[in-house]
Amino acid sequence: MTLDPESTRQDELRTGKGPWRTVLQRPAGRPLEADTRCDVAVVGGGITGALVAEHLTAMGRDVVLIDREREGFGSTAASTAMLQWEIDLRLAELAALYGFPAAAEVYRLSFKAVEGLRGLVGTLALPCGFSARQSVYLAAGADGPRALRDEAALRERAGLPGSFVAHAALLTAFGFDRAGAIVSPGSAEADPLSLCHGLLALCARRGARLVRDEAVAFDGAGRSAAVTLASGRVVEAGRIVLATGYVMPDCVRSDLHRVASSWAIATVPQPPQALWPGPALVWEASEDYCYCRTTTDGRIVFGGEDEDFDDPDRREALGPAKTEALRDRLHALIPQAGLAIDHAWSGAFGQTQDGLPLIGRVPGDPRLLAAYGYGGNGITFSFLASRLIGALVEGREEGWFRHFAIDRPLPG
Structure with missing residues (x-):
């Protein structure tokens, strides 16, 4: 072959x-x-x-x-090296495809994978900015608090950590003005x-x-x-x-696989007061979700705006517009953040139907x-x-x- x-x-x-x-x-x-x-x-x-x-x-x-x-x-x-155990399909969605026992096992395997990676980096003493992080899964679009409460309950049934946090507590703890979120331990970030x-x-x-x-x-x-x-x-x-x-x-x-395109930006280093506490990994409960994390020198890495094509010329041509769209979404989520962009990039990524x-x-x-x-x-x-x-x-x-x-x- x-x-x-x-x-x-x-x-x-x-x-x-x-x-x-x-x-x-x-x-x-x-x-x-x-x-x-x-x-x-x-x-x-x-x-x-x-x-x-x-x-x-x-x-x-x-x-x-x-x-x-x-x-x-x-x-x-x-x-962007957001090392999450939560996968692109919620546990409820995966259970609808394959049944709860199989979906729960997959989620537990993903959780253990982040644990294993943390142990490997620690044992080998690799200097790669590896840090344990919470994840904050924000209500967005049509997926309001009820859907996230149900997802949190299903995760608890599967033996997974995390809990639903309502609007007032979310705003106090992280500064995000959203209807609610699932906050979970067990994720991490690194310099890939x-x-x-x-x-x-x-x-x-x-x-x-x-x-x-x-x-x-x-x-x-x-x-x-x-x-x-x-x-x-x-x-x-x-x-x-x-x-x-x-x-x-x-x-x-x-037949499950396709290649898509995604865009990301990194700001200049931010003052500490511009960053959310944790600093947790943040992503949204919507199909067209955005996600963000910080770096060791205080930058905000913000990504999303995915498109279902893998043509590199088309991806590059969309770069300036996607950078502005990401900047706008960053400002909407974190109004106190400075919007000066130091890095902007895009890439192809493979994804599957499930x-x-x-x-x-x-x-x-x-x-x-x-x-x-x-x-x-x-x-x-x-x-x-x-x-x-x-x-x-x-x-x-x-x-x-x-x-x-x-x-x-x-x-x-």
């Missing part, structure tokens, strides 16, 4: 620059001088590939990580670029080989798999992991594993993907893998 030679490049995955400035030395990928072998070949050097490679090297596996451009500077550099580069540096110290080249084809028909690179070199591996960002290669197909990622074996080729379709939970689901893929490499199957199977049927 071949990988799509026209697949999206880094400069088409995002436009503009976010506020992330890695403080770590990024290990540089190098061309292969000869064909090689390994246990696992990971294709993609963004945050997903880095988390997968870290987990596999910790398991003692010999890993070759392949990226055609600068590791971490594709989709990862466009991430520093996190990615810290993980890659650790992998390199453990012996992983970082290869700068483009994977153009693979063969999984024999007792081992093989990746053919644009240079003509071949990497033979027991397993291949595809972690190439938000655009899937043509060998991975799912809000769940696509992680596991590629149908028809058990030696090929993949991780795509993260929606608004990019890094949270990347951590979950690293654990699921690590188990598959070890030959372990668990019941919860079915929730994220690439070939799962369309809901409903």
Whole structure:
């Protein structure tokens, strides 16, 4: 099989620059001088590939990580890195699709993924601005307090933390003039670029080989798999992991998946009185929701205005209008904030009809594993993907893998 030679490049995955400035030395990928072998070949050097490679090297596996451009500077550099366990579909919506037991299990797995990521960053002492955060899920649009009260009750039934906060208490605690919100512990934030580069540096110290080249084809028909690179070199591996960002290669197909576009801004550093307490991660209970967080130097990162297309030229052309729209929405939510913008950027992101990622074996080729379709939970689901893929490499199957199977049927 071949990988799509026209697949999206880094400069088409995002436009503009976010506020992330890695403080770590990024290990540089190098061309292969000869064909090689390994246990696992990971294709993609963004945050997903880095988390997968870290987990596999910790398991003692010999890993070759392949990226055609600068590791971490594709989709990862466009991430706002809001590490939430709450997913794009509310628990009530997911339960309507798959039943309450399955939906509750997925939510608990997402919660544990953020816990696991927190533990990993702490154990490895990675300097990436990782901080535990509450999340504030604001009433918006047609979804008023009653819908959020019902959602909070359903989460309590599932054993998840958090509670509904009415208007007066919300205004006092956070300064948000909304009808209500669900306030929950257990989320986090980080600098995605520093996190990615810290993980890659650790992998390199453990012996992983970082290869700068483009994977153009693979063969999984024999007792081992093989990746053919644009240079003509071949990497033979027991397993291949595809972690190439938000655009899937043509060998991975799912009717659940689509690629959309999103925009984000970062303000100049704000005085402390302009920021909400916490500072919590904030997002809205509406289909066209916006979201915001702060950075370690006091900026407000504000994103949203999503559109259902992935054309990079069209996305770039809309940039100025989307920046102004985000500035207006920021002012409406946080009137005391300064509106001077220091960074504005956009990016492609993969999402699915049911809000769940696509992680596991590629149908028809058990030696090929993949991780795509993260929606608004990019890094949270990347951590979950690293654990699921690590188990598959070890030959372990668990019941919860079915929730994220690439070939799962369309809901409903």
